[in-house]
Amino acid sequence: MTEMTGSKAYIKTLEQEGITHIFGITGAALIPICDALLDSKIRYVPGVHEQGSAHMADGYARASGKPGIVQVTSGPGATNIVTGVATAQLDSSPLVAFTGQVPMSMVGTDAFQEVDIIGVTASITKWNHQVRDPARIPWAVKAGLHIANTGRKGAVVIDLPKNITQETAEMDFDVEIDFSGYKPRITPSPSELDWAAKLLAEAEKPVIVAGGGIVSSGAGKELTELAEILMAPTATSLMGKGSIASNHPLSLGLCGMHGREEANYMVPDADVLFVAGSRFSDRTTGSLAGFAPNARVIHMDIDKSEIDKNVDSVTRIWGDAKHSLIGLIDRVKTIKRSQNGDWTKKIQEFKRSYQEPNDNSDITGPAVIRAIRNALPSNAIVTTDVGQHQMLAAIHYDVYEPCTFLTSGGLGTMGWGVPAAIGAKAALPDRKVLSICGDGGFHMTENNLSTAVDDDFPIIVVLLNNRMLGMVAQWQRLFMNGRYAAVQRNYSVDYTELVKDYGAHGVRIESMKQLNTELTRAVGADYTTVIEVPMDPEENVYPMIPPGMGLKDILTED
Amino acid sequence: MSLSVISFLVENKPGVLFNISNNIRRKNFNIHSITAIAGEGEDTTRITITSRGDPKEIDKLVEQMNKMVDIIIVKRLDPLRTIQRDMALVKLHTADPMAQEEALEIINKYKGLILDIKPDTVIAQITGSVNEVNDFTKEVTHIGIIEAARTGITAIEKGWVTLKEP
Numbered sequence A: 001m002t003e004m005t006g007s008k009a010y011i012k013t014l015e016q017e018g019i020t021h022i023f024g025i026t027g028a029a030l031i032p033i034c035d036a037l038l039d040s041k042i043r044y045v046p047g048v049h050e051q052g053s054a055h056m057a058d059g060y061a062r063a064s065g066k067p068g069i070v071q072v073t074s075g076p077g078a079t080n081i082v083t084g085v086a087t088a089q090l091d092s093s094p095l096v097a098f099t100g101q102v103p104m105s106m107v108g109t110d111a112f113q114e115v116d117i118i119g120v121t122a123s124i125t126k127w128n129h130q131v132r133d134p135a136r137i138p139w140a141v142k143a144g145l146h147i148a149n150t151g152r153k154g155a156v157v158i159d160l161p162k163n164i165t166q167e168t169a170e171m172d173f174d175v176e177i178d179f180s181g182y183k184p185r186i187t188p189s190p191s192e193l194d195w196a197a198k199l200l201a202e203a204e205k206p207v208i209v210a211g212g213g214i215v216s217s218g219a220g221k222e223l224t225e226l227a228e229i230l231m232a233p234t235a236t237s238l239m240g241k242g243s244i245a246s247n248h249p250l251s252l253g254l255c256g257m258h259g260r261e262e263a264n265y266m267v268p269d270a271d272v273l274f275v276a277g278s279r280f281s282d283r284t285t286g287s288l289a290g291f292a293p294n295a296r297v298i299h300m301d302i303d304k305s306e307i308d309k310n311v312d313s314v315t316r317i318w319g320d321a322k323h324s325l326i327g328l329i330d331r332v333k334t335i336k337r338s339q340n341g342d343w344t345k346k347i348q349e350f351k352r353s354y355q356e357p358n359d360n361s362d363i364t365g366p367a368v369i370r371a372i373r374n375a376l377p378s379n380a381i382v383t384t385d386v387g388q389h390q391m392l393a394a395i396h397y398d399v400y401e402p403c404t405f406l407t408s409g410g411l412g413t414m415g416w417g418v419p420a421a422i423g424a425k426a427a428l429p430d431r432k433v434l435s436i437c438g439d440g441g442f443h444m445t446e447n448n449l450s451t452a453v454d455d456d457f458p459i460i461v462v463l464l465n466n467r468m469l470g471m472v473a474q475w476q477r478l479f480m481n482g483r484y485a486a487v488q489r490n491y492s493v494d495y496t497e498l499v500k501d502y503g504a505h506g507v508r509i510e511s512m513k514q515l516n517t518e519l520t521r522a523v524g525a526d527y528t529t530v531i532e533v534p535m536d537p538e539e540n541v542y543p544m545i546p547p548g549m550g551l552k553d554i555l556t557e558d
Numbered sequence B: 001m002s003l004s005v006i007s008f009l010v011e012n013k014p015g016v017l018f019n020i021s022n023n024i025r026r027k028n029f030n031i032h033s034i035t036a037i038a039g040e041g042e043d044t045t046r047i048t049i050t051s052r053g054d055p056k057e058i059d060k061l062v063e064q065m066n067k068m069v070d071i072i073i074v075k076r077l078d079p080l081r082t083i084q085r086d087m088a089l090v091k092l093h094t095a096d097p098m099a100q101e102e103a104l105e106i107i108n109k110y111k112g113l114i115l116d117i118k119p120d121t122v123i124a125q126i127t128g129s130v131n132e133v134n135d136f137t138k139e140v141t142h143i144g145i146i147e148a149a150r151t152g153i154t155a156i157e158k159g160w161v162t163l164k165e166p
Helices: A006-016 A028-037 A050-064 A082-090 A134-148 A162-166 A190-202 A212-217 A220-230 A261-269 A321-332 A342-353 A365-375 A388-396 A417-427 A439-454 A470-479 A495-501 A512-524 B016-026 B055-066 B097-109 B130-141
Strands: A002-005 A021-025 A043-046 A068-072 A095-101 A127-130 A155-161 A168-171 A206-210 A234-236 A251-254 A272-276 A296-301 A315-318 A381-384 A433-438 A460-465 A505-508 A529-534 B003-011 B031-038 B044-052 B071-076 B082-093 B113-118 B121-128 B145-150 B154-157
Touching: A002 A006, A006 A028, A006 A134, A006 A162, A006 A168, A021 A050, A021 A417, A028 A068, A028 A095, A028 A155, A028 A162, A043 A417, A050 A068, A050 A082, A050 A095, A050 A417, A050 A439, A082 A095, A082 A155, A095 A134, A127 A134, A134 A155, A134 A162, A134 A168, A155 A162, A190 A272, A190 A296, A190 A315, A190 A321, A206 A220, A206 A261, A212 A220, A212 A321, A220 A234, A220 A321, A234 A261, A251 A261, A251 A388, A261 A342, A296 A321, A365 A388, A365 A433, A365 A460, A365 A512, A381 A388, A381 A417, A388 A433, A388 A460, A388 A470, A417 A433, A417 A439, A417 A460, A433 A439, A439 A460, A439 A495, A460 A495, A460 A512, A495 A505, A495 A529, A512 A529, B003 B016, B003 B055, B016 B031, B016 B044, B016 B055, B055 B071, B082 B097, B082 B130, B097 B113, B097 B121, B097 B130, B121 B130, B130 B145
Parallel strands: A021 A043, A021 A068, A068 A095, A095 A155, A127 A155, A206 A234, A206 A272, A234 A251, A272 A296, A296 A315, A381 A433, A433 A460, A460 A529, A505 A529
Antiparallel strands: A002 A168, B003 B044, B003 B071, B031 B044, B082 B121, B082 B145, B082 B154, B113 B121
């Protein structure tokens, strides 16, 4: 037990828990905390808007697998992170937000910069808590980190009234974290594994759909091993991208609304469908009737409430992906599947028939994405924003390692790409980090580039500028008789000039050849670059399944 | 649609009930009744909530709430193995002596207690299943109900089954 102020205890607990970066913006309620931070080795990364700071912490968490910390002041500082908190929660990213609060004596009086952030974030957090006793600060910080980063990971908000951070108390830094209502299940039951193994062993046409749970649990290697034992073609959800290397012979790529044809045709043909760490989002399944009509579904998830929520399973595996897969592999490893069986042959035929064209002469979405892949080292991290470019990247960008393709999947937060890339760079400074953005999302948070430059987190941004809110425009072309409403953007901003004022290098390319040159230069450089690529505003992203249709109802051409 | 009974054991601290009702609202269920009281030692609170809905959908809601950190245990009670009780305090207008006599008869029939008698009012305490309390209310309606307050359902499972020991 040591006597100290709440602020010092807060910083000391973060240090003790291995936290190295705090993203945020200060304010009146944070003055004691930021003062204590001066004496710490934790690096403070000042943002330009709290939403961006929250996305930075989220990108940091997704790239590193460690909790990302965002720290903002009370009132507007707190409400500004709401989008960032919801984004992290929907994608099960371990984000811990510390919000300043007015002193306890003023809570509930509508004091200056007071907002009930506990009430506001109740339905978008895994857990939230207001600390009301300085002696409880070590407990609250440890509990927040523990809950965010265990079980199904998620977002946590801890509210720190100013007087609690100023007052002194006897602090217990060895305090135990024990919630009787929170015991995440890690190891699945042996009988669940036995059942699933039996079904998989009997399967003639097994297919795996891997989700974000595989990435989050670091189980990519185990998933690939299981797929190889079973000779099971493996599709991924958007969040599962990276759980199997895109160039693996069994990889089918993305399935769902903008899934690749080989994935969307093979998933419904399965007789046993093993869904691993995916929650059957409507964007992954399309119409549930056409999803896997003849398949016996095995659903593996760490979150029991996801099992049988959208799709009824024949059997479940409730537990952490890595532990579950190791148990499954142990039970099926003696299976000898022929490399030349009917199913295996069909997989190879399918994959051959959907080879990508290699016409990279014109500036098209797929060509730009392939050029980015060619220019980057295999372990580079790519973040995307949200919209057409995101789906282009999801379809065409090859990922070789988990946690190297980061995207806002569940909430679909435009403006996420640039700040998340800065967070990823902070987590892994030796990696190349590139953000693929559209003009709509880039313009929402491009001001974060000043943090990238001023705090030395050099990133590359490839800005696909079609002067449209392109995905909505695509829906209007396809489903609203081409009536454009609220999607055209005739603003006059010149992005290459704008980013120069932030201190970044900006360049607009006019040909694929020039794009390749600029990408090579940017990858070799140690400063922030924005490459603007003018796109055809009429270009649609294919394949696409119209909303409400089944996986096989694929649109492929204009 | 039938009433489902959901029982909770939760941490006794501010905001837990808010989080529960917020979750129920989000899934578009309406709370029909709610009873809550802190347990011995006051570390935990036992809550009983009833709501109408497809039991299968209620089960999904229960799974969602089971994830909440401050909820220790939550389950939908099996209606066949559950005892439910509701209590009503009913104030009747009994200025007419005939009405008073009839009121006392009905209260007796439902094994109710008479808590207060004034020249023109009677307050009855009726305990029983929801249906029994509803039936009582219907029978005394013509006498004249001035005001009624009900506790809502509380429930417990039969035999050795408990919330803690399923």
